[in-house]
Amino acid sequence: MDFKSSDTIPGPRTEDQLPHTAQAAVKIVIVGGFGVGKTTMVGSVSEIKPLTTEETMTQAGIGIDDDYGSESKTATTVAMDFGRISITDKLVLYLFGTPGQERFWFLWNGLFEGALGAVVLVDTRRLEVSFDVMGRLEERGVPFVVAVNSFPDAPRYPVEELRAALDLTPEIPIIECDVRRRASSKDVLLTLMRFLHSLALSGALT
Amino acid sequence: MTPPRRQRRGPTPPTPPPSPPELRPFPHADAADGRSSRGAPDGPQAHGTPDGQPPPRNPERLYAVTGTADGGRAELDLVTLIVACRTPPPGASPEHTAVLGLCTAPLSLAELSAYLTLPFSAMTVLITEMITAELVQARAPVTRRTAPDRSLLEAVMHGLQKL
Numbered sequence: 286m287d288f289k290s291s292d293t294i295p296g297p298r299t300e301d302q303l304p305h306t307a308q309a310a311v312k313i314v315i316v317g318g319f320g321v322g323k324t325t326m327v328g329s330v331s332e333i334k335p336l337t338t339e340e341t342m343t344q345a346g347i348g349i350d351d352d353y354g355s356e357s358k359t360a361t362t363v364a365m366d367f368g369r370i371s372i373t374d375k376l377v378l379y380l381f382g383t384p385g386q387e388r389f390w391f392l393w394n395g396l397f398e399g400a401l402g403a404v405v406l407v408d409t410r411r412l413e414v415s416f417d418v419m420g421r422l423e424e425r426g427v428p429f430v431v432a433v434n435s436f437p438d439a440p441r442y443p444v445e446e447l448r449a450a451l452d453l454t455p456e457i458p459i460i461e462c463d464v465r466r467r468a469s470s471k472d473v474l475l476t477l478m479r480f481l482h483s484l485a486l487s488g489a490l491t
Numbered sequence: 492m493t494p495p496r497r498q499r500r501g502p503t504p505p506t507p508p509p510s511p512p513e514l515r516p517f518p519h520a521d522a523a524d525g526r527s528s529r530g531a532p533d534g535p536q537a538h539g540t541p542d543g544q545p546p547p548r549n550p551e552r553l554y555a556v557t558g559t560a561d562g563g564r565a566e567l568d569l570v571t572l573i574v575a576c577r578t579p580p581p582g583a584s585p586e587h588t589a590v591l592g593l594c595t596a597p598l599s600l601a602e603l604s605a606y607l608t609l610p611f612s613a614m615t616v617l618i619t620e621m622i623t624a625e626l627v628q629a630r631a632p633v634t635r636r637t638a639p640d641r642s643l644l645e646a647v648m649h650g651l652q653k654l
Contacts, residue, residue, distance in 0.1 A: 297596075311643070367605075392612075
C-alpha cells in the first residue's frame with residue numbers, strides 16, 4: 286500500500302486536538318440516499334472540517350453489472366464522511382454519513398450496532414429510496430428518527446401522511462429540516478437524543 | 492399527490508456468535524468469516540436470482556481483522572480513541588511513527604484512517620499490532636449495546652444544546 290512518509294502526514298490542527306481527558310466517544314449515523322444531504326448535515330454541525338474514512342473492497346458482488354464468476358477481482362473504494370462534536374472534556378460525539386445500501390455497512394465494524402441511534406435523511410422527491418434503509422434499521426433494532434430535508438421543489442406532505450406512507454409507529458419522530466443550517470441540523474440531533482432518552486426511560490432501549 | 496408507501500419490518504432474531512478469531516488478509520469469499528451471520532436468513536443474498544444465477548456475493552474487505560494471532564480479540568470501533576503510550580522506539584516503522592505522532596492527543600480510529608489515508612480495516616490491523624506491542628492504548632466507545640445510561644444521553648443533549 287502507499288504510505289506517505291511521516292513528515293508529510295497531515296494531522297488535526299492544534300485547536301482541533303481532543304483534550305487528554307477525552308475518555309470515550311459515542312456515535313450517531315446519518316443514513317440516506319445519494320445527494321440527500323448527509324455530508325452537508327455532518328459539515329453544518331461538526332467542529333472539525335469533515336473527514337473521510339475509506340474502505341477498500343474487492344469487486345465481487347458489488348452490482349448487477351458485475352462480471353460474476355470472473356476470477357479477476359478489482360479493488361473498489363467506498364468512502365464515508367464524518368465529523369465530530371466535543372460534548373464535554375471527557376466525551377466526544379462522532380457523526381457518520383453513510384450510503385443507504387446495506388451491503389456497504391459491514392465494511393465498517395459495528396457502524397450501526399455501536400451507534401446510539403440513527404437519523405434517516407429523506408428527500409420527498411425520492412421517498413422510496415429510504416424504504417429499504419428504514420427496514421434494515423428496524424430489523425437490526427437500531428432506533429432512528431426521520432428527518433425530511435426540505436428541498437425547494439420537493440413535494441410537501443403533512444407529517445401524518447408521511448407517517449402513514451412510511452408506516453412508522455406514532456412514537457418515531459419525523460422532523461422537517463434544512464441541513465445547510467447548523468441550527469436545523471442541531472435540532473435533528475436533539476430530536477434523536479430526546480427520542481433515545483424517552484426509550485431509555487421506558488426501558489425499551491436495548 | 493400521494494406519497495409512495497412502505498411496510499414496517501420487525502427485528503430479526505439475534506445473530507449467532509462470530510467465528511473464532513484469526514488475522515487473515517485477503518479473505519476468501521466462501522470462508523465462514525462472521526459475515527454469514529449478517530441479516531435475515533431469508534435475505535436477498537440467500538437466494539439465487541430468478542434466472543437461476545447464483546446469488547450475488549457481498550463485497551469483501553481487502554483486510555479482515557477478527558482478532559490477534561494469540562486469540563486475543565481487539566474490539567476496535569470507528570470511534571475507539573487511540574492514545575500513544577510512548578515516543579517512537581528506535582527502528583519503529585514509518586506507520587508506527589506516524590500513528591504515535593498523531594496520537595499524542597486522543598484520536599479516533601476513523602480520524603487516523605482519514606489522516607493516514609489508509610482503509611479502515613488496514614488501520615485496524617495496524618492498531619491491533621500497536622496495542623499488542625504496548626505502543627498505544629485504546630479507549631473503548633460507549634455503544635447502544637453497552638446500555639448507555641440516561642445521564643450519558645442527557646450529557647450529549649446538553650452538549651448539543653450548547654452548539
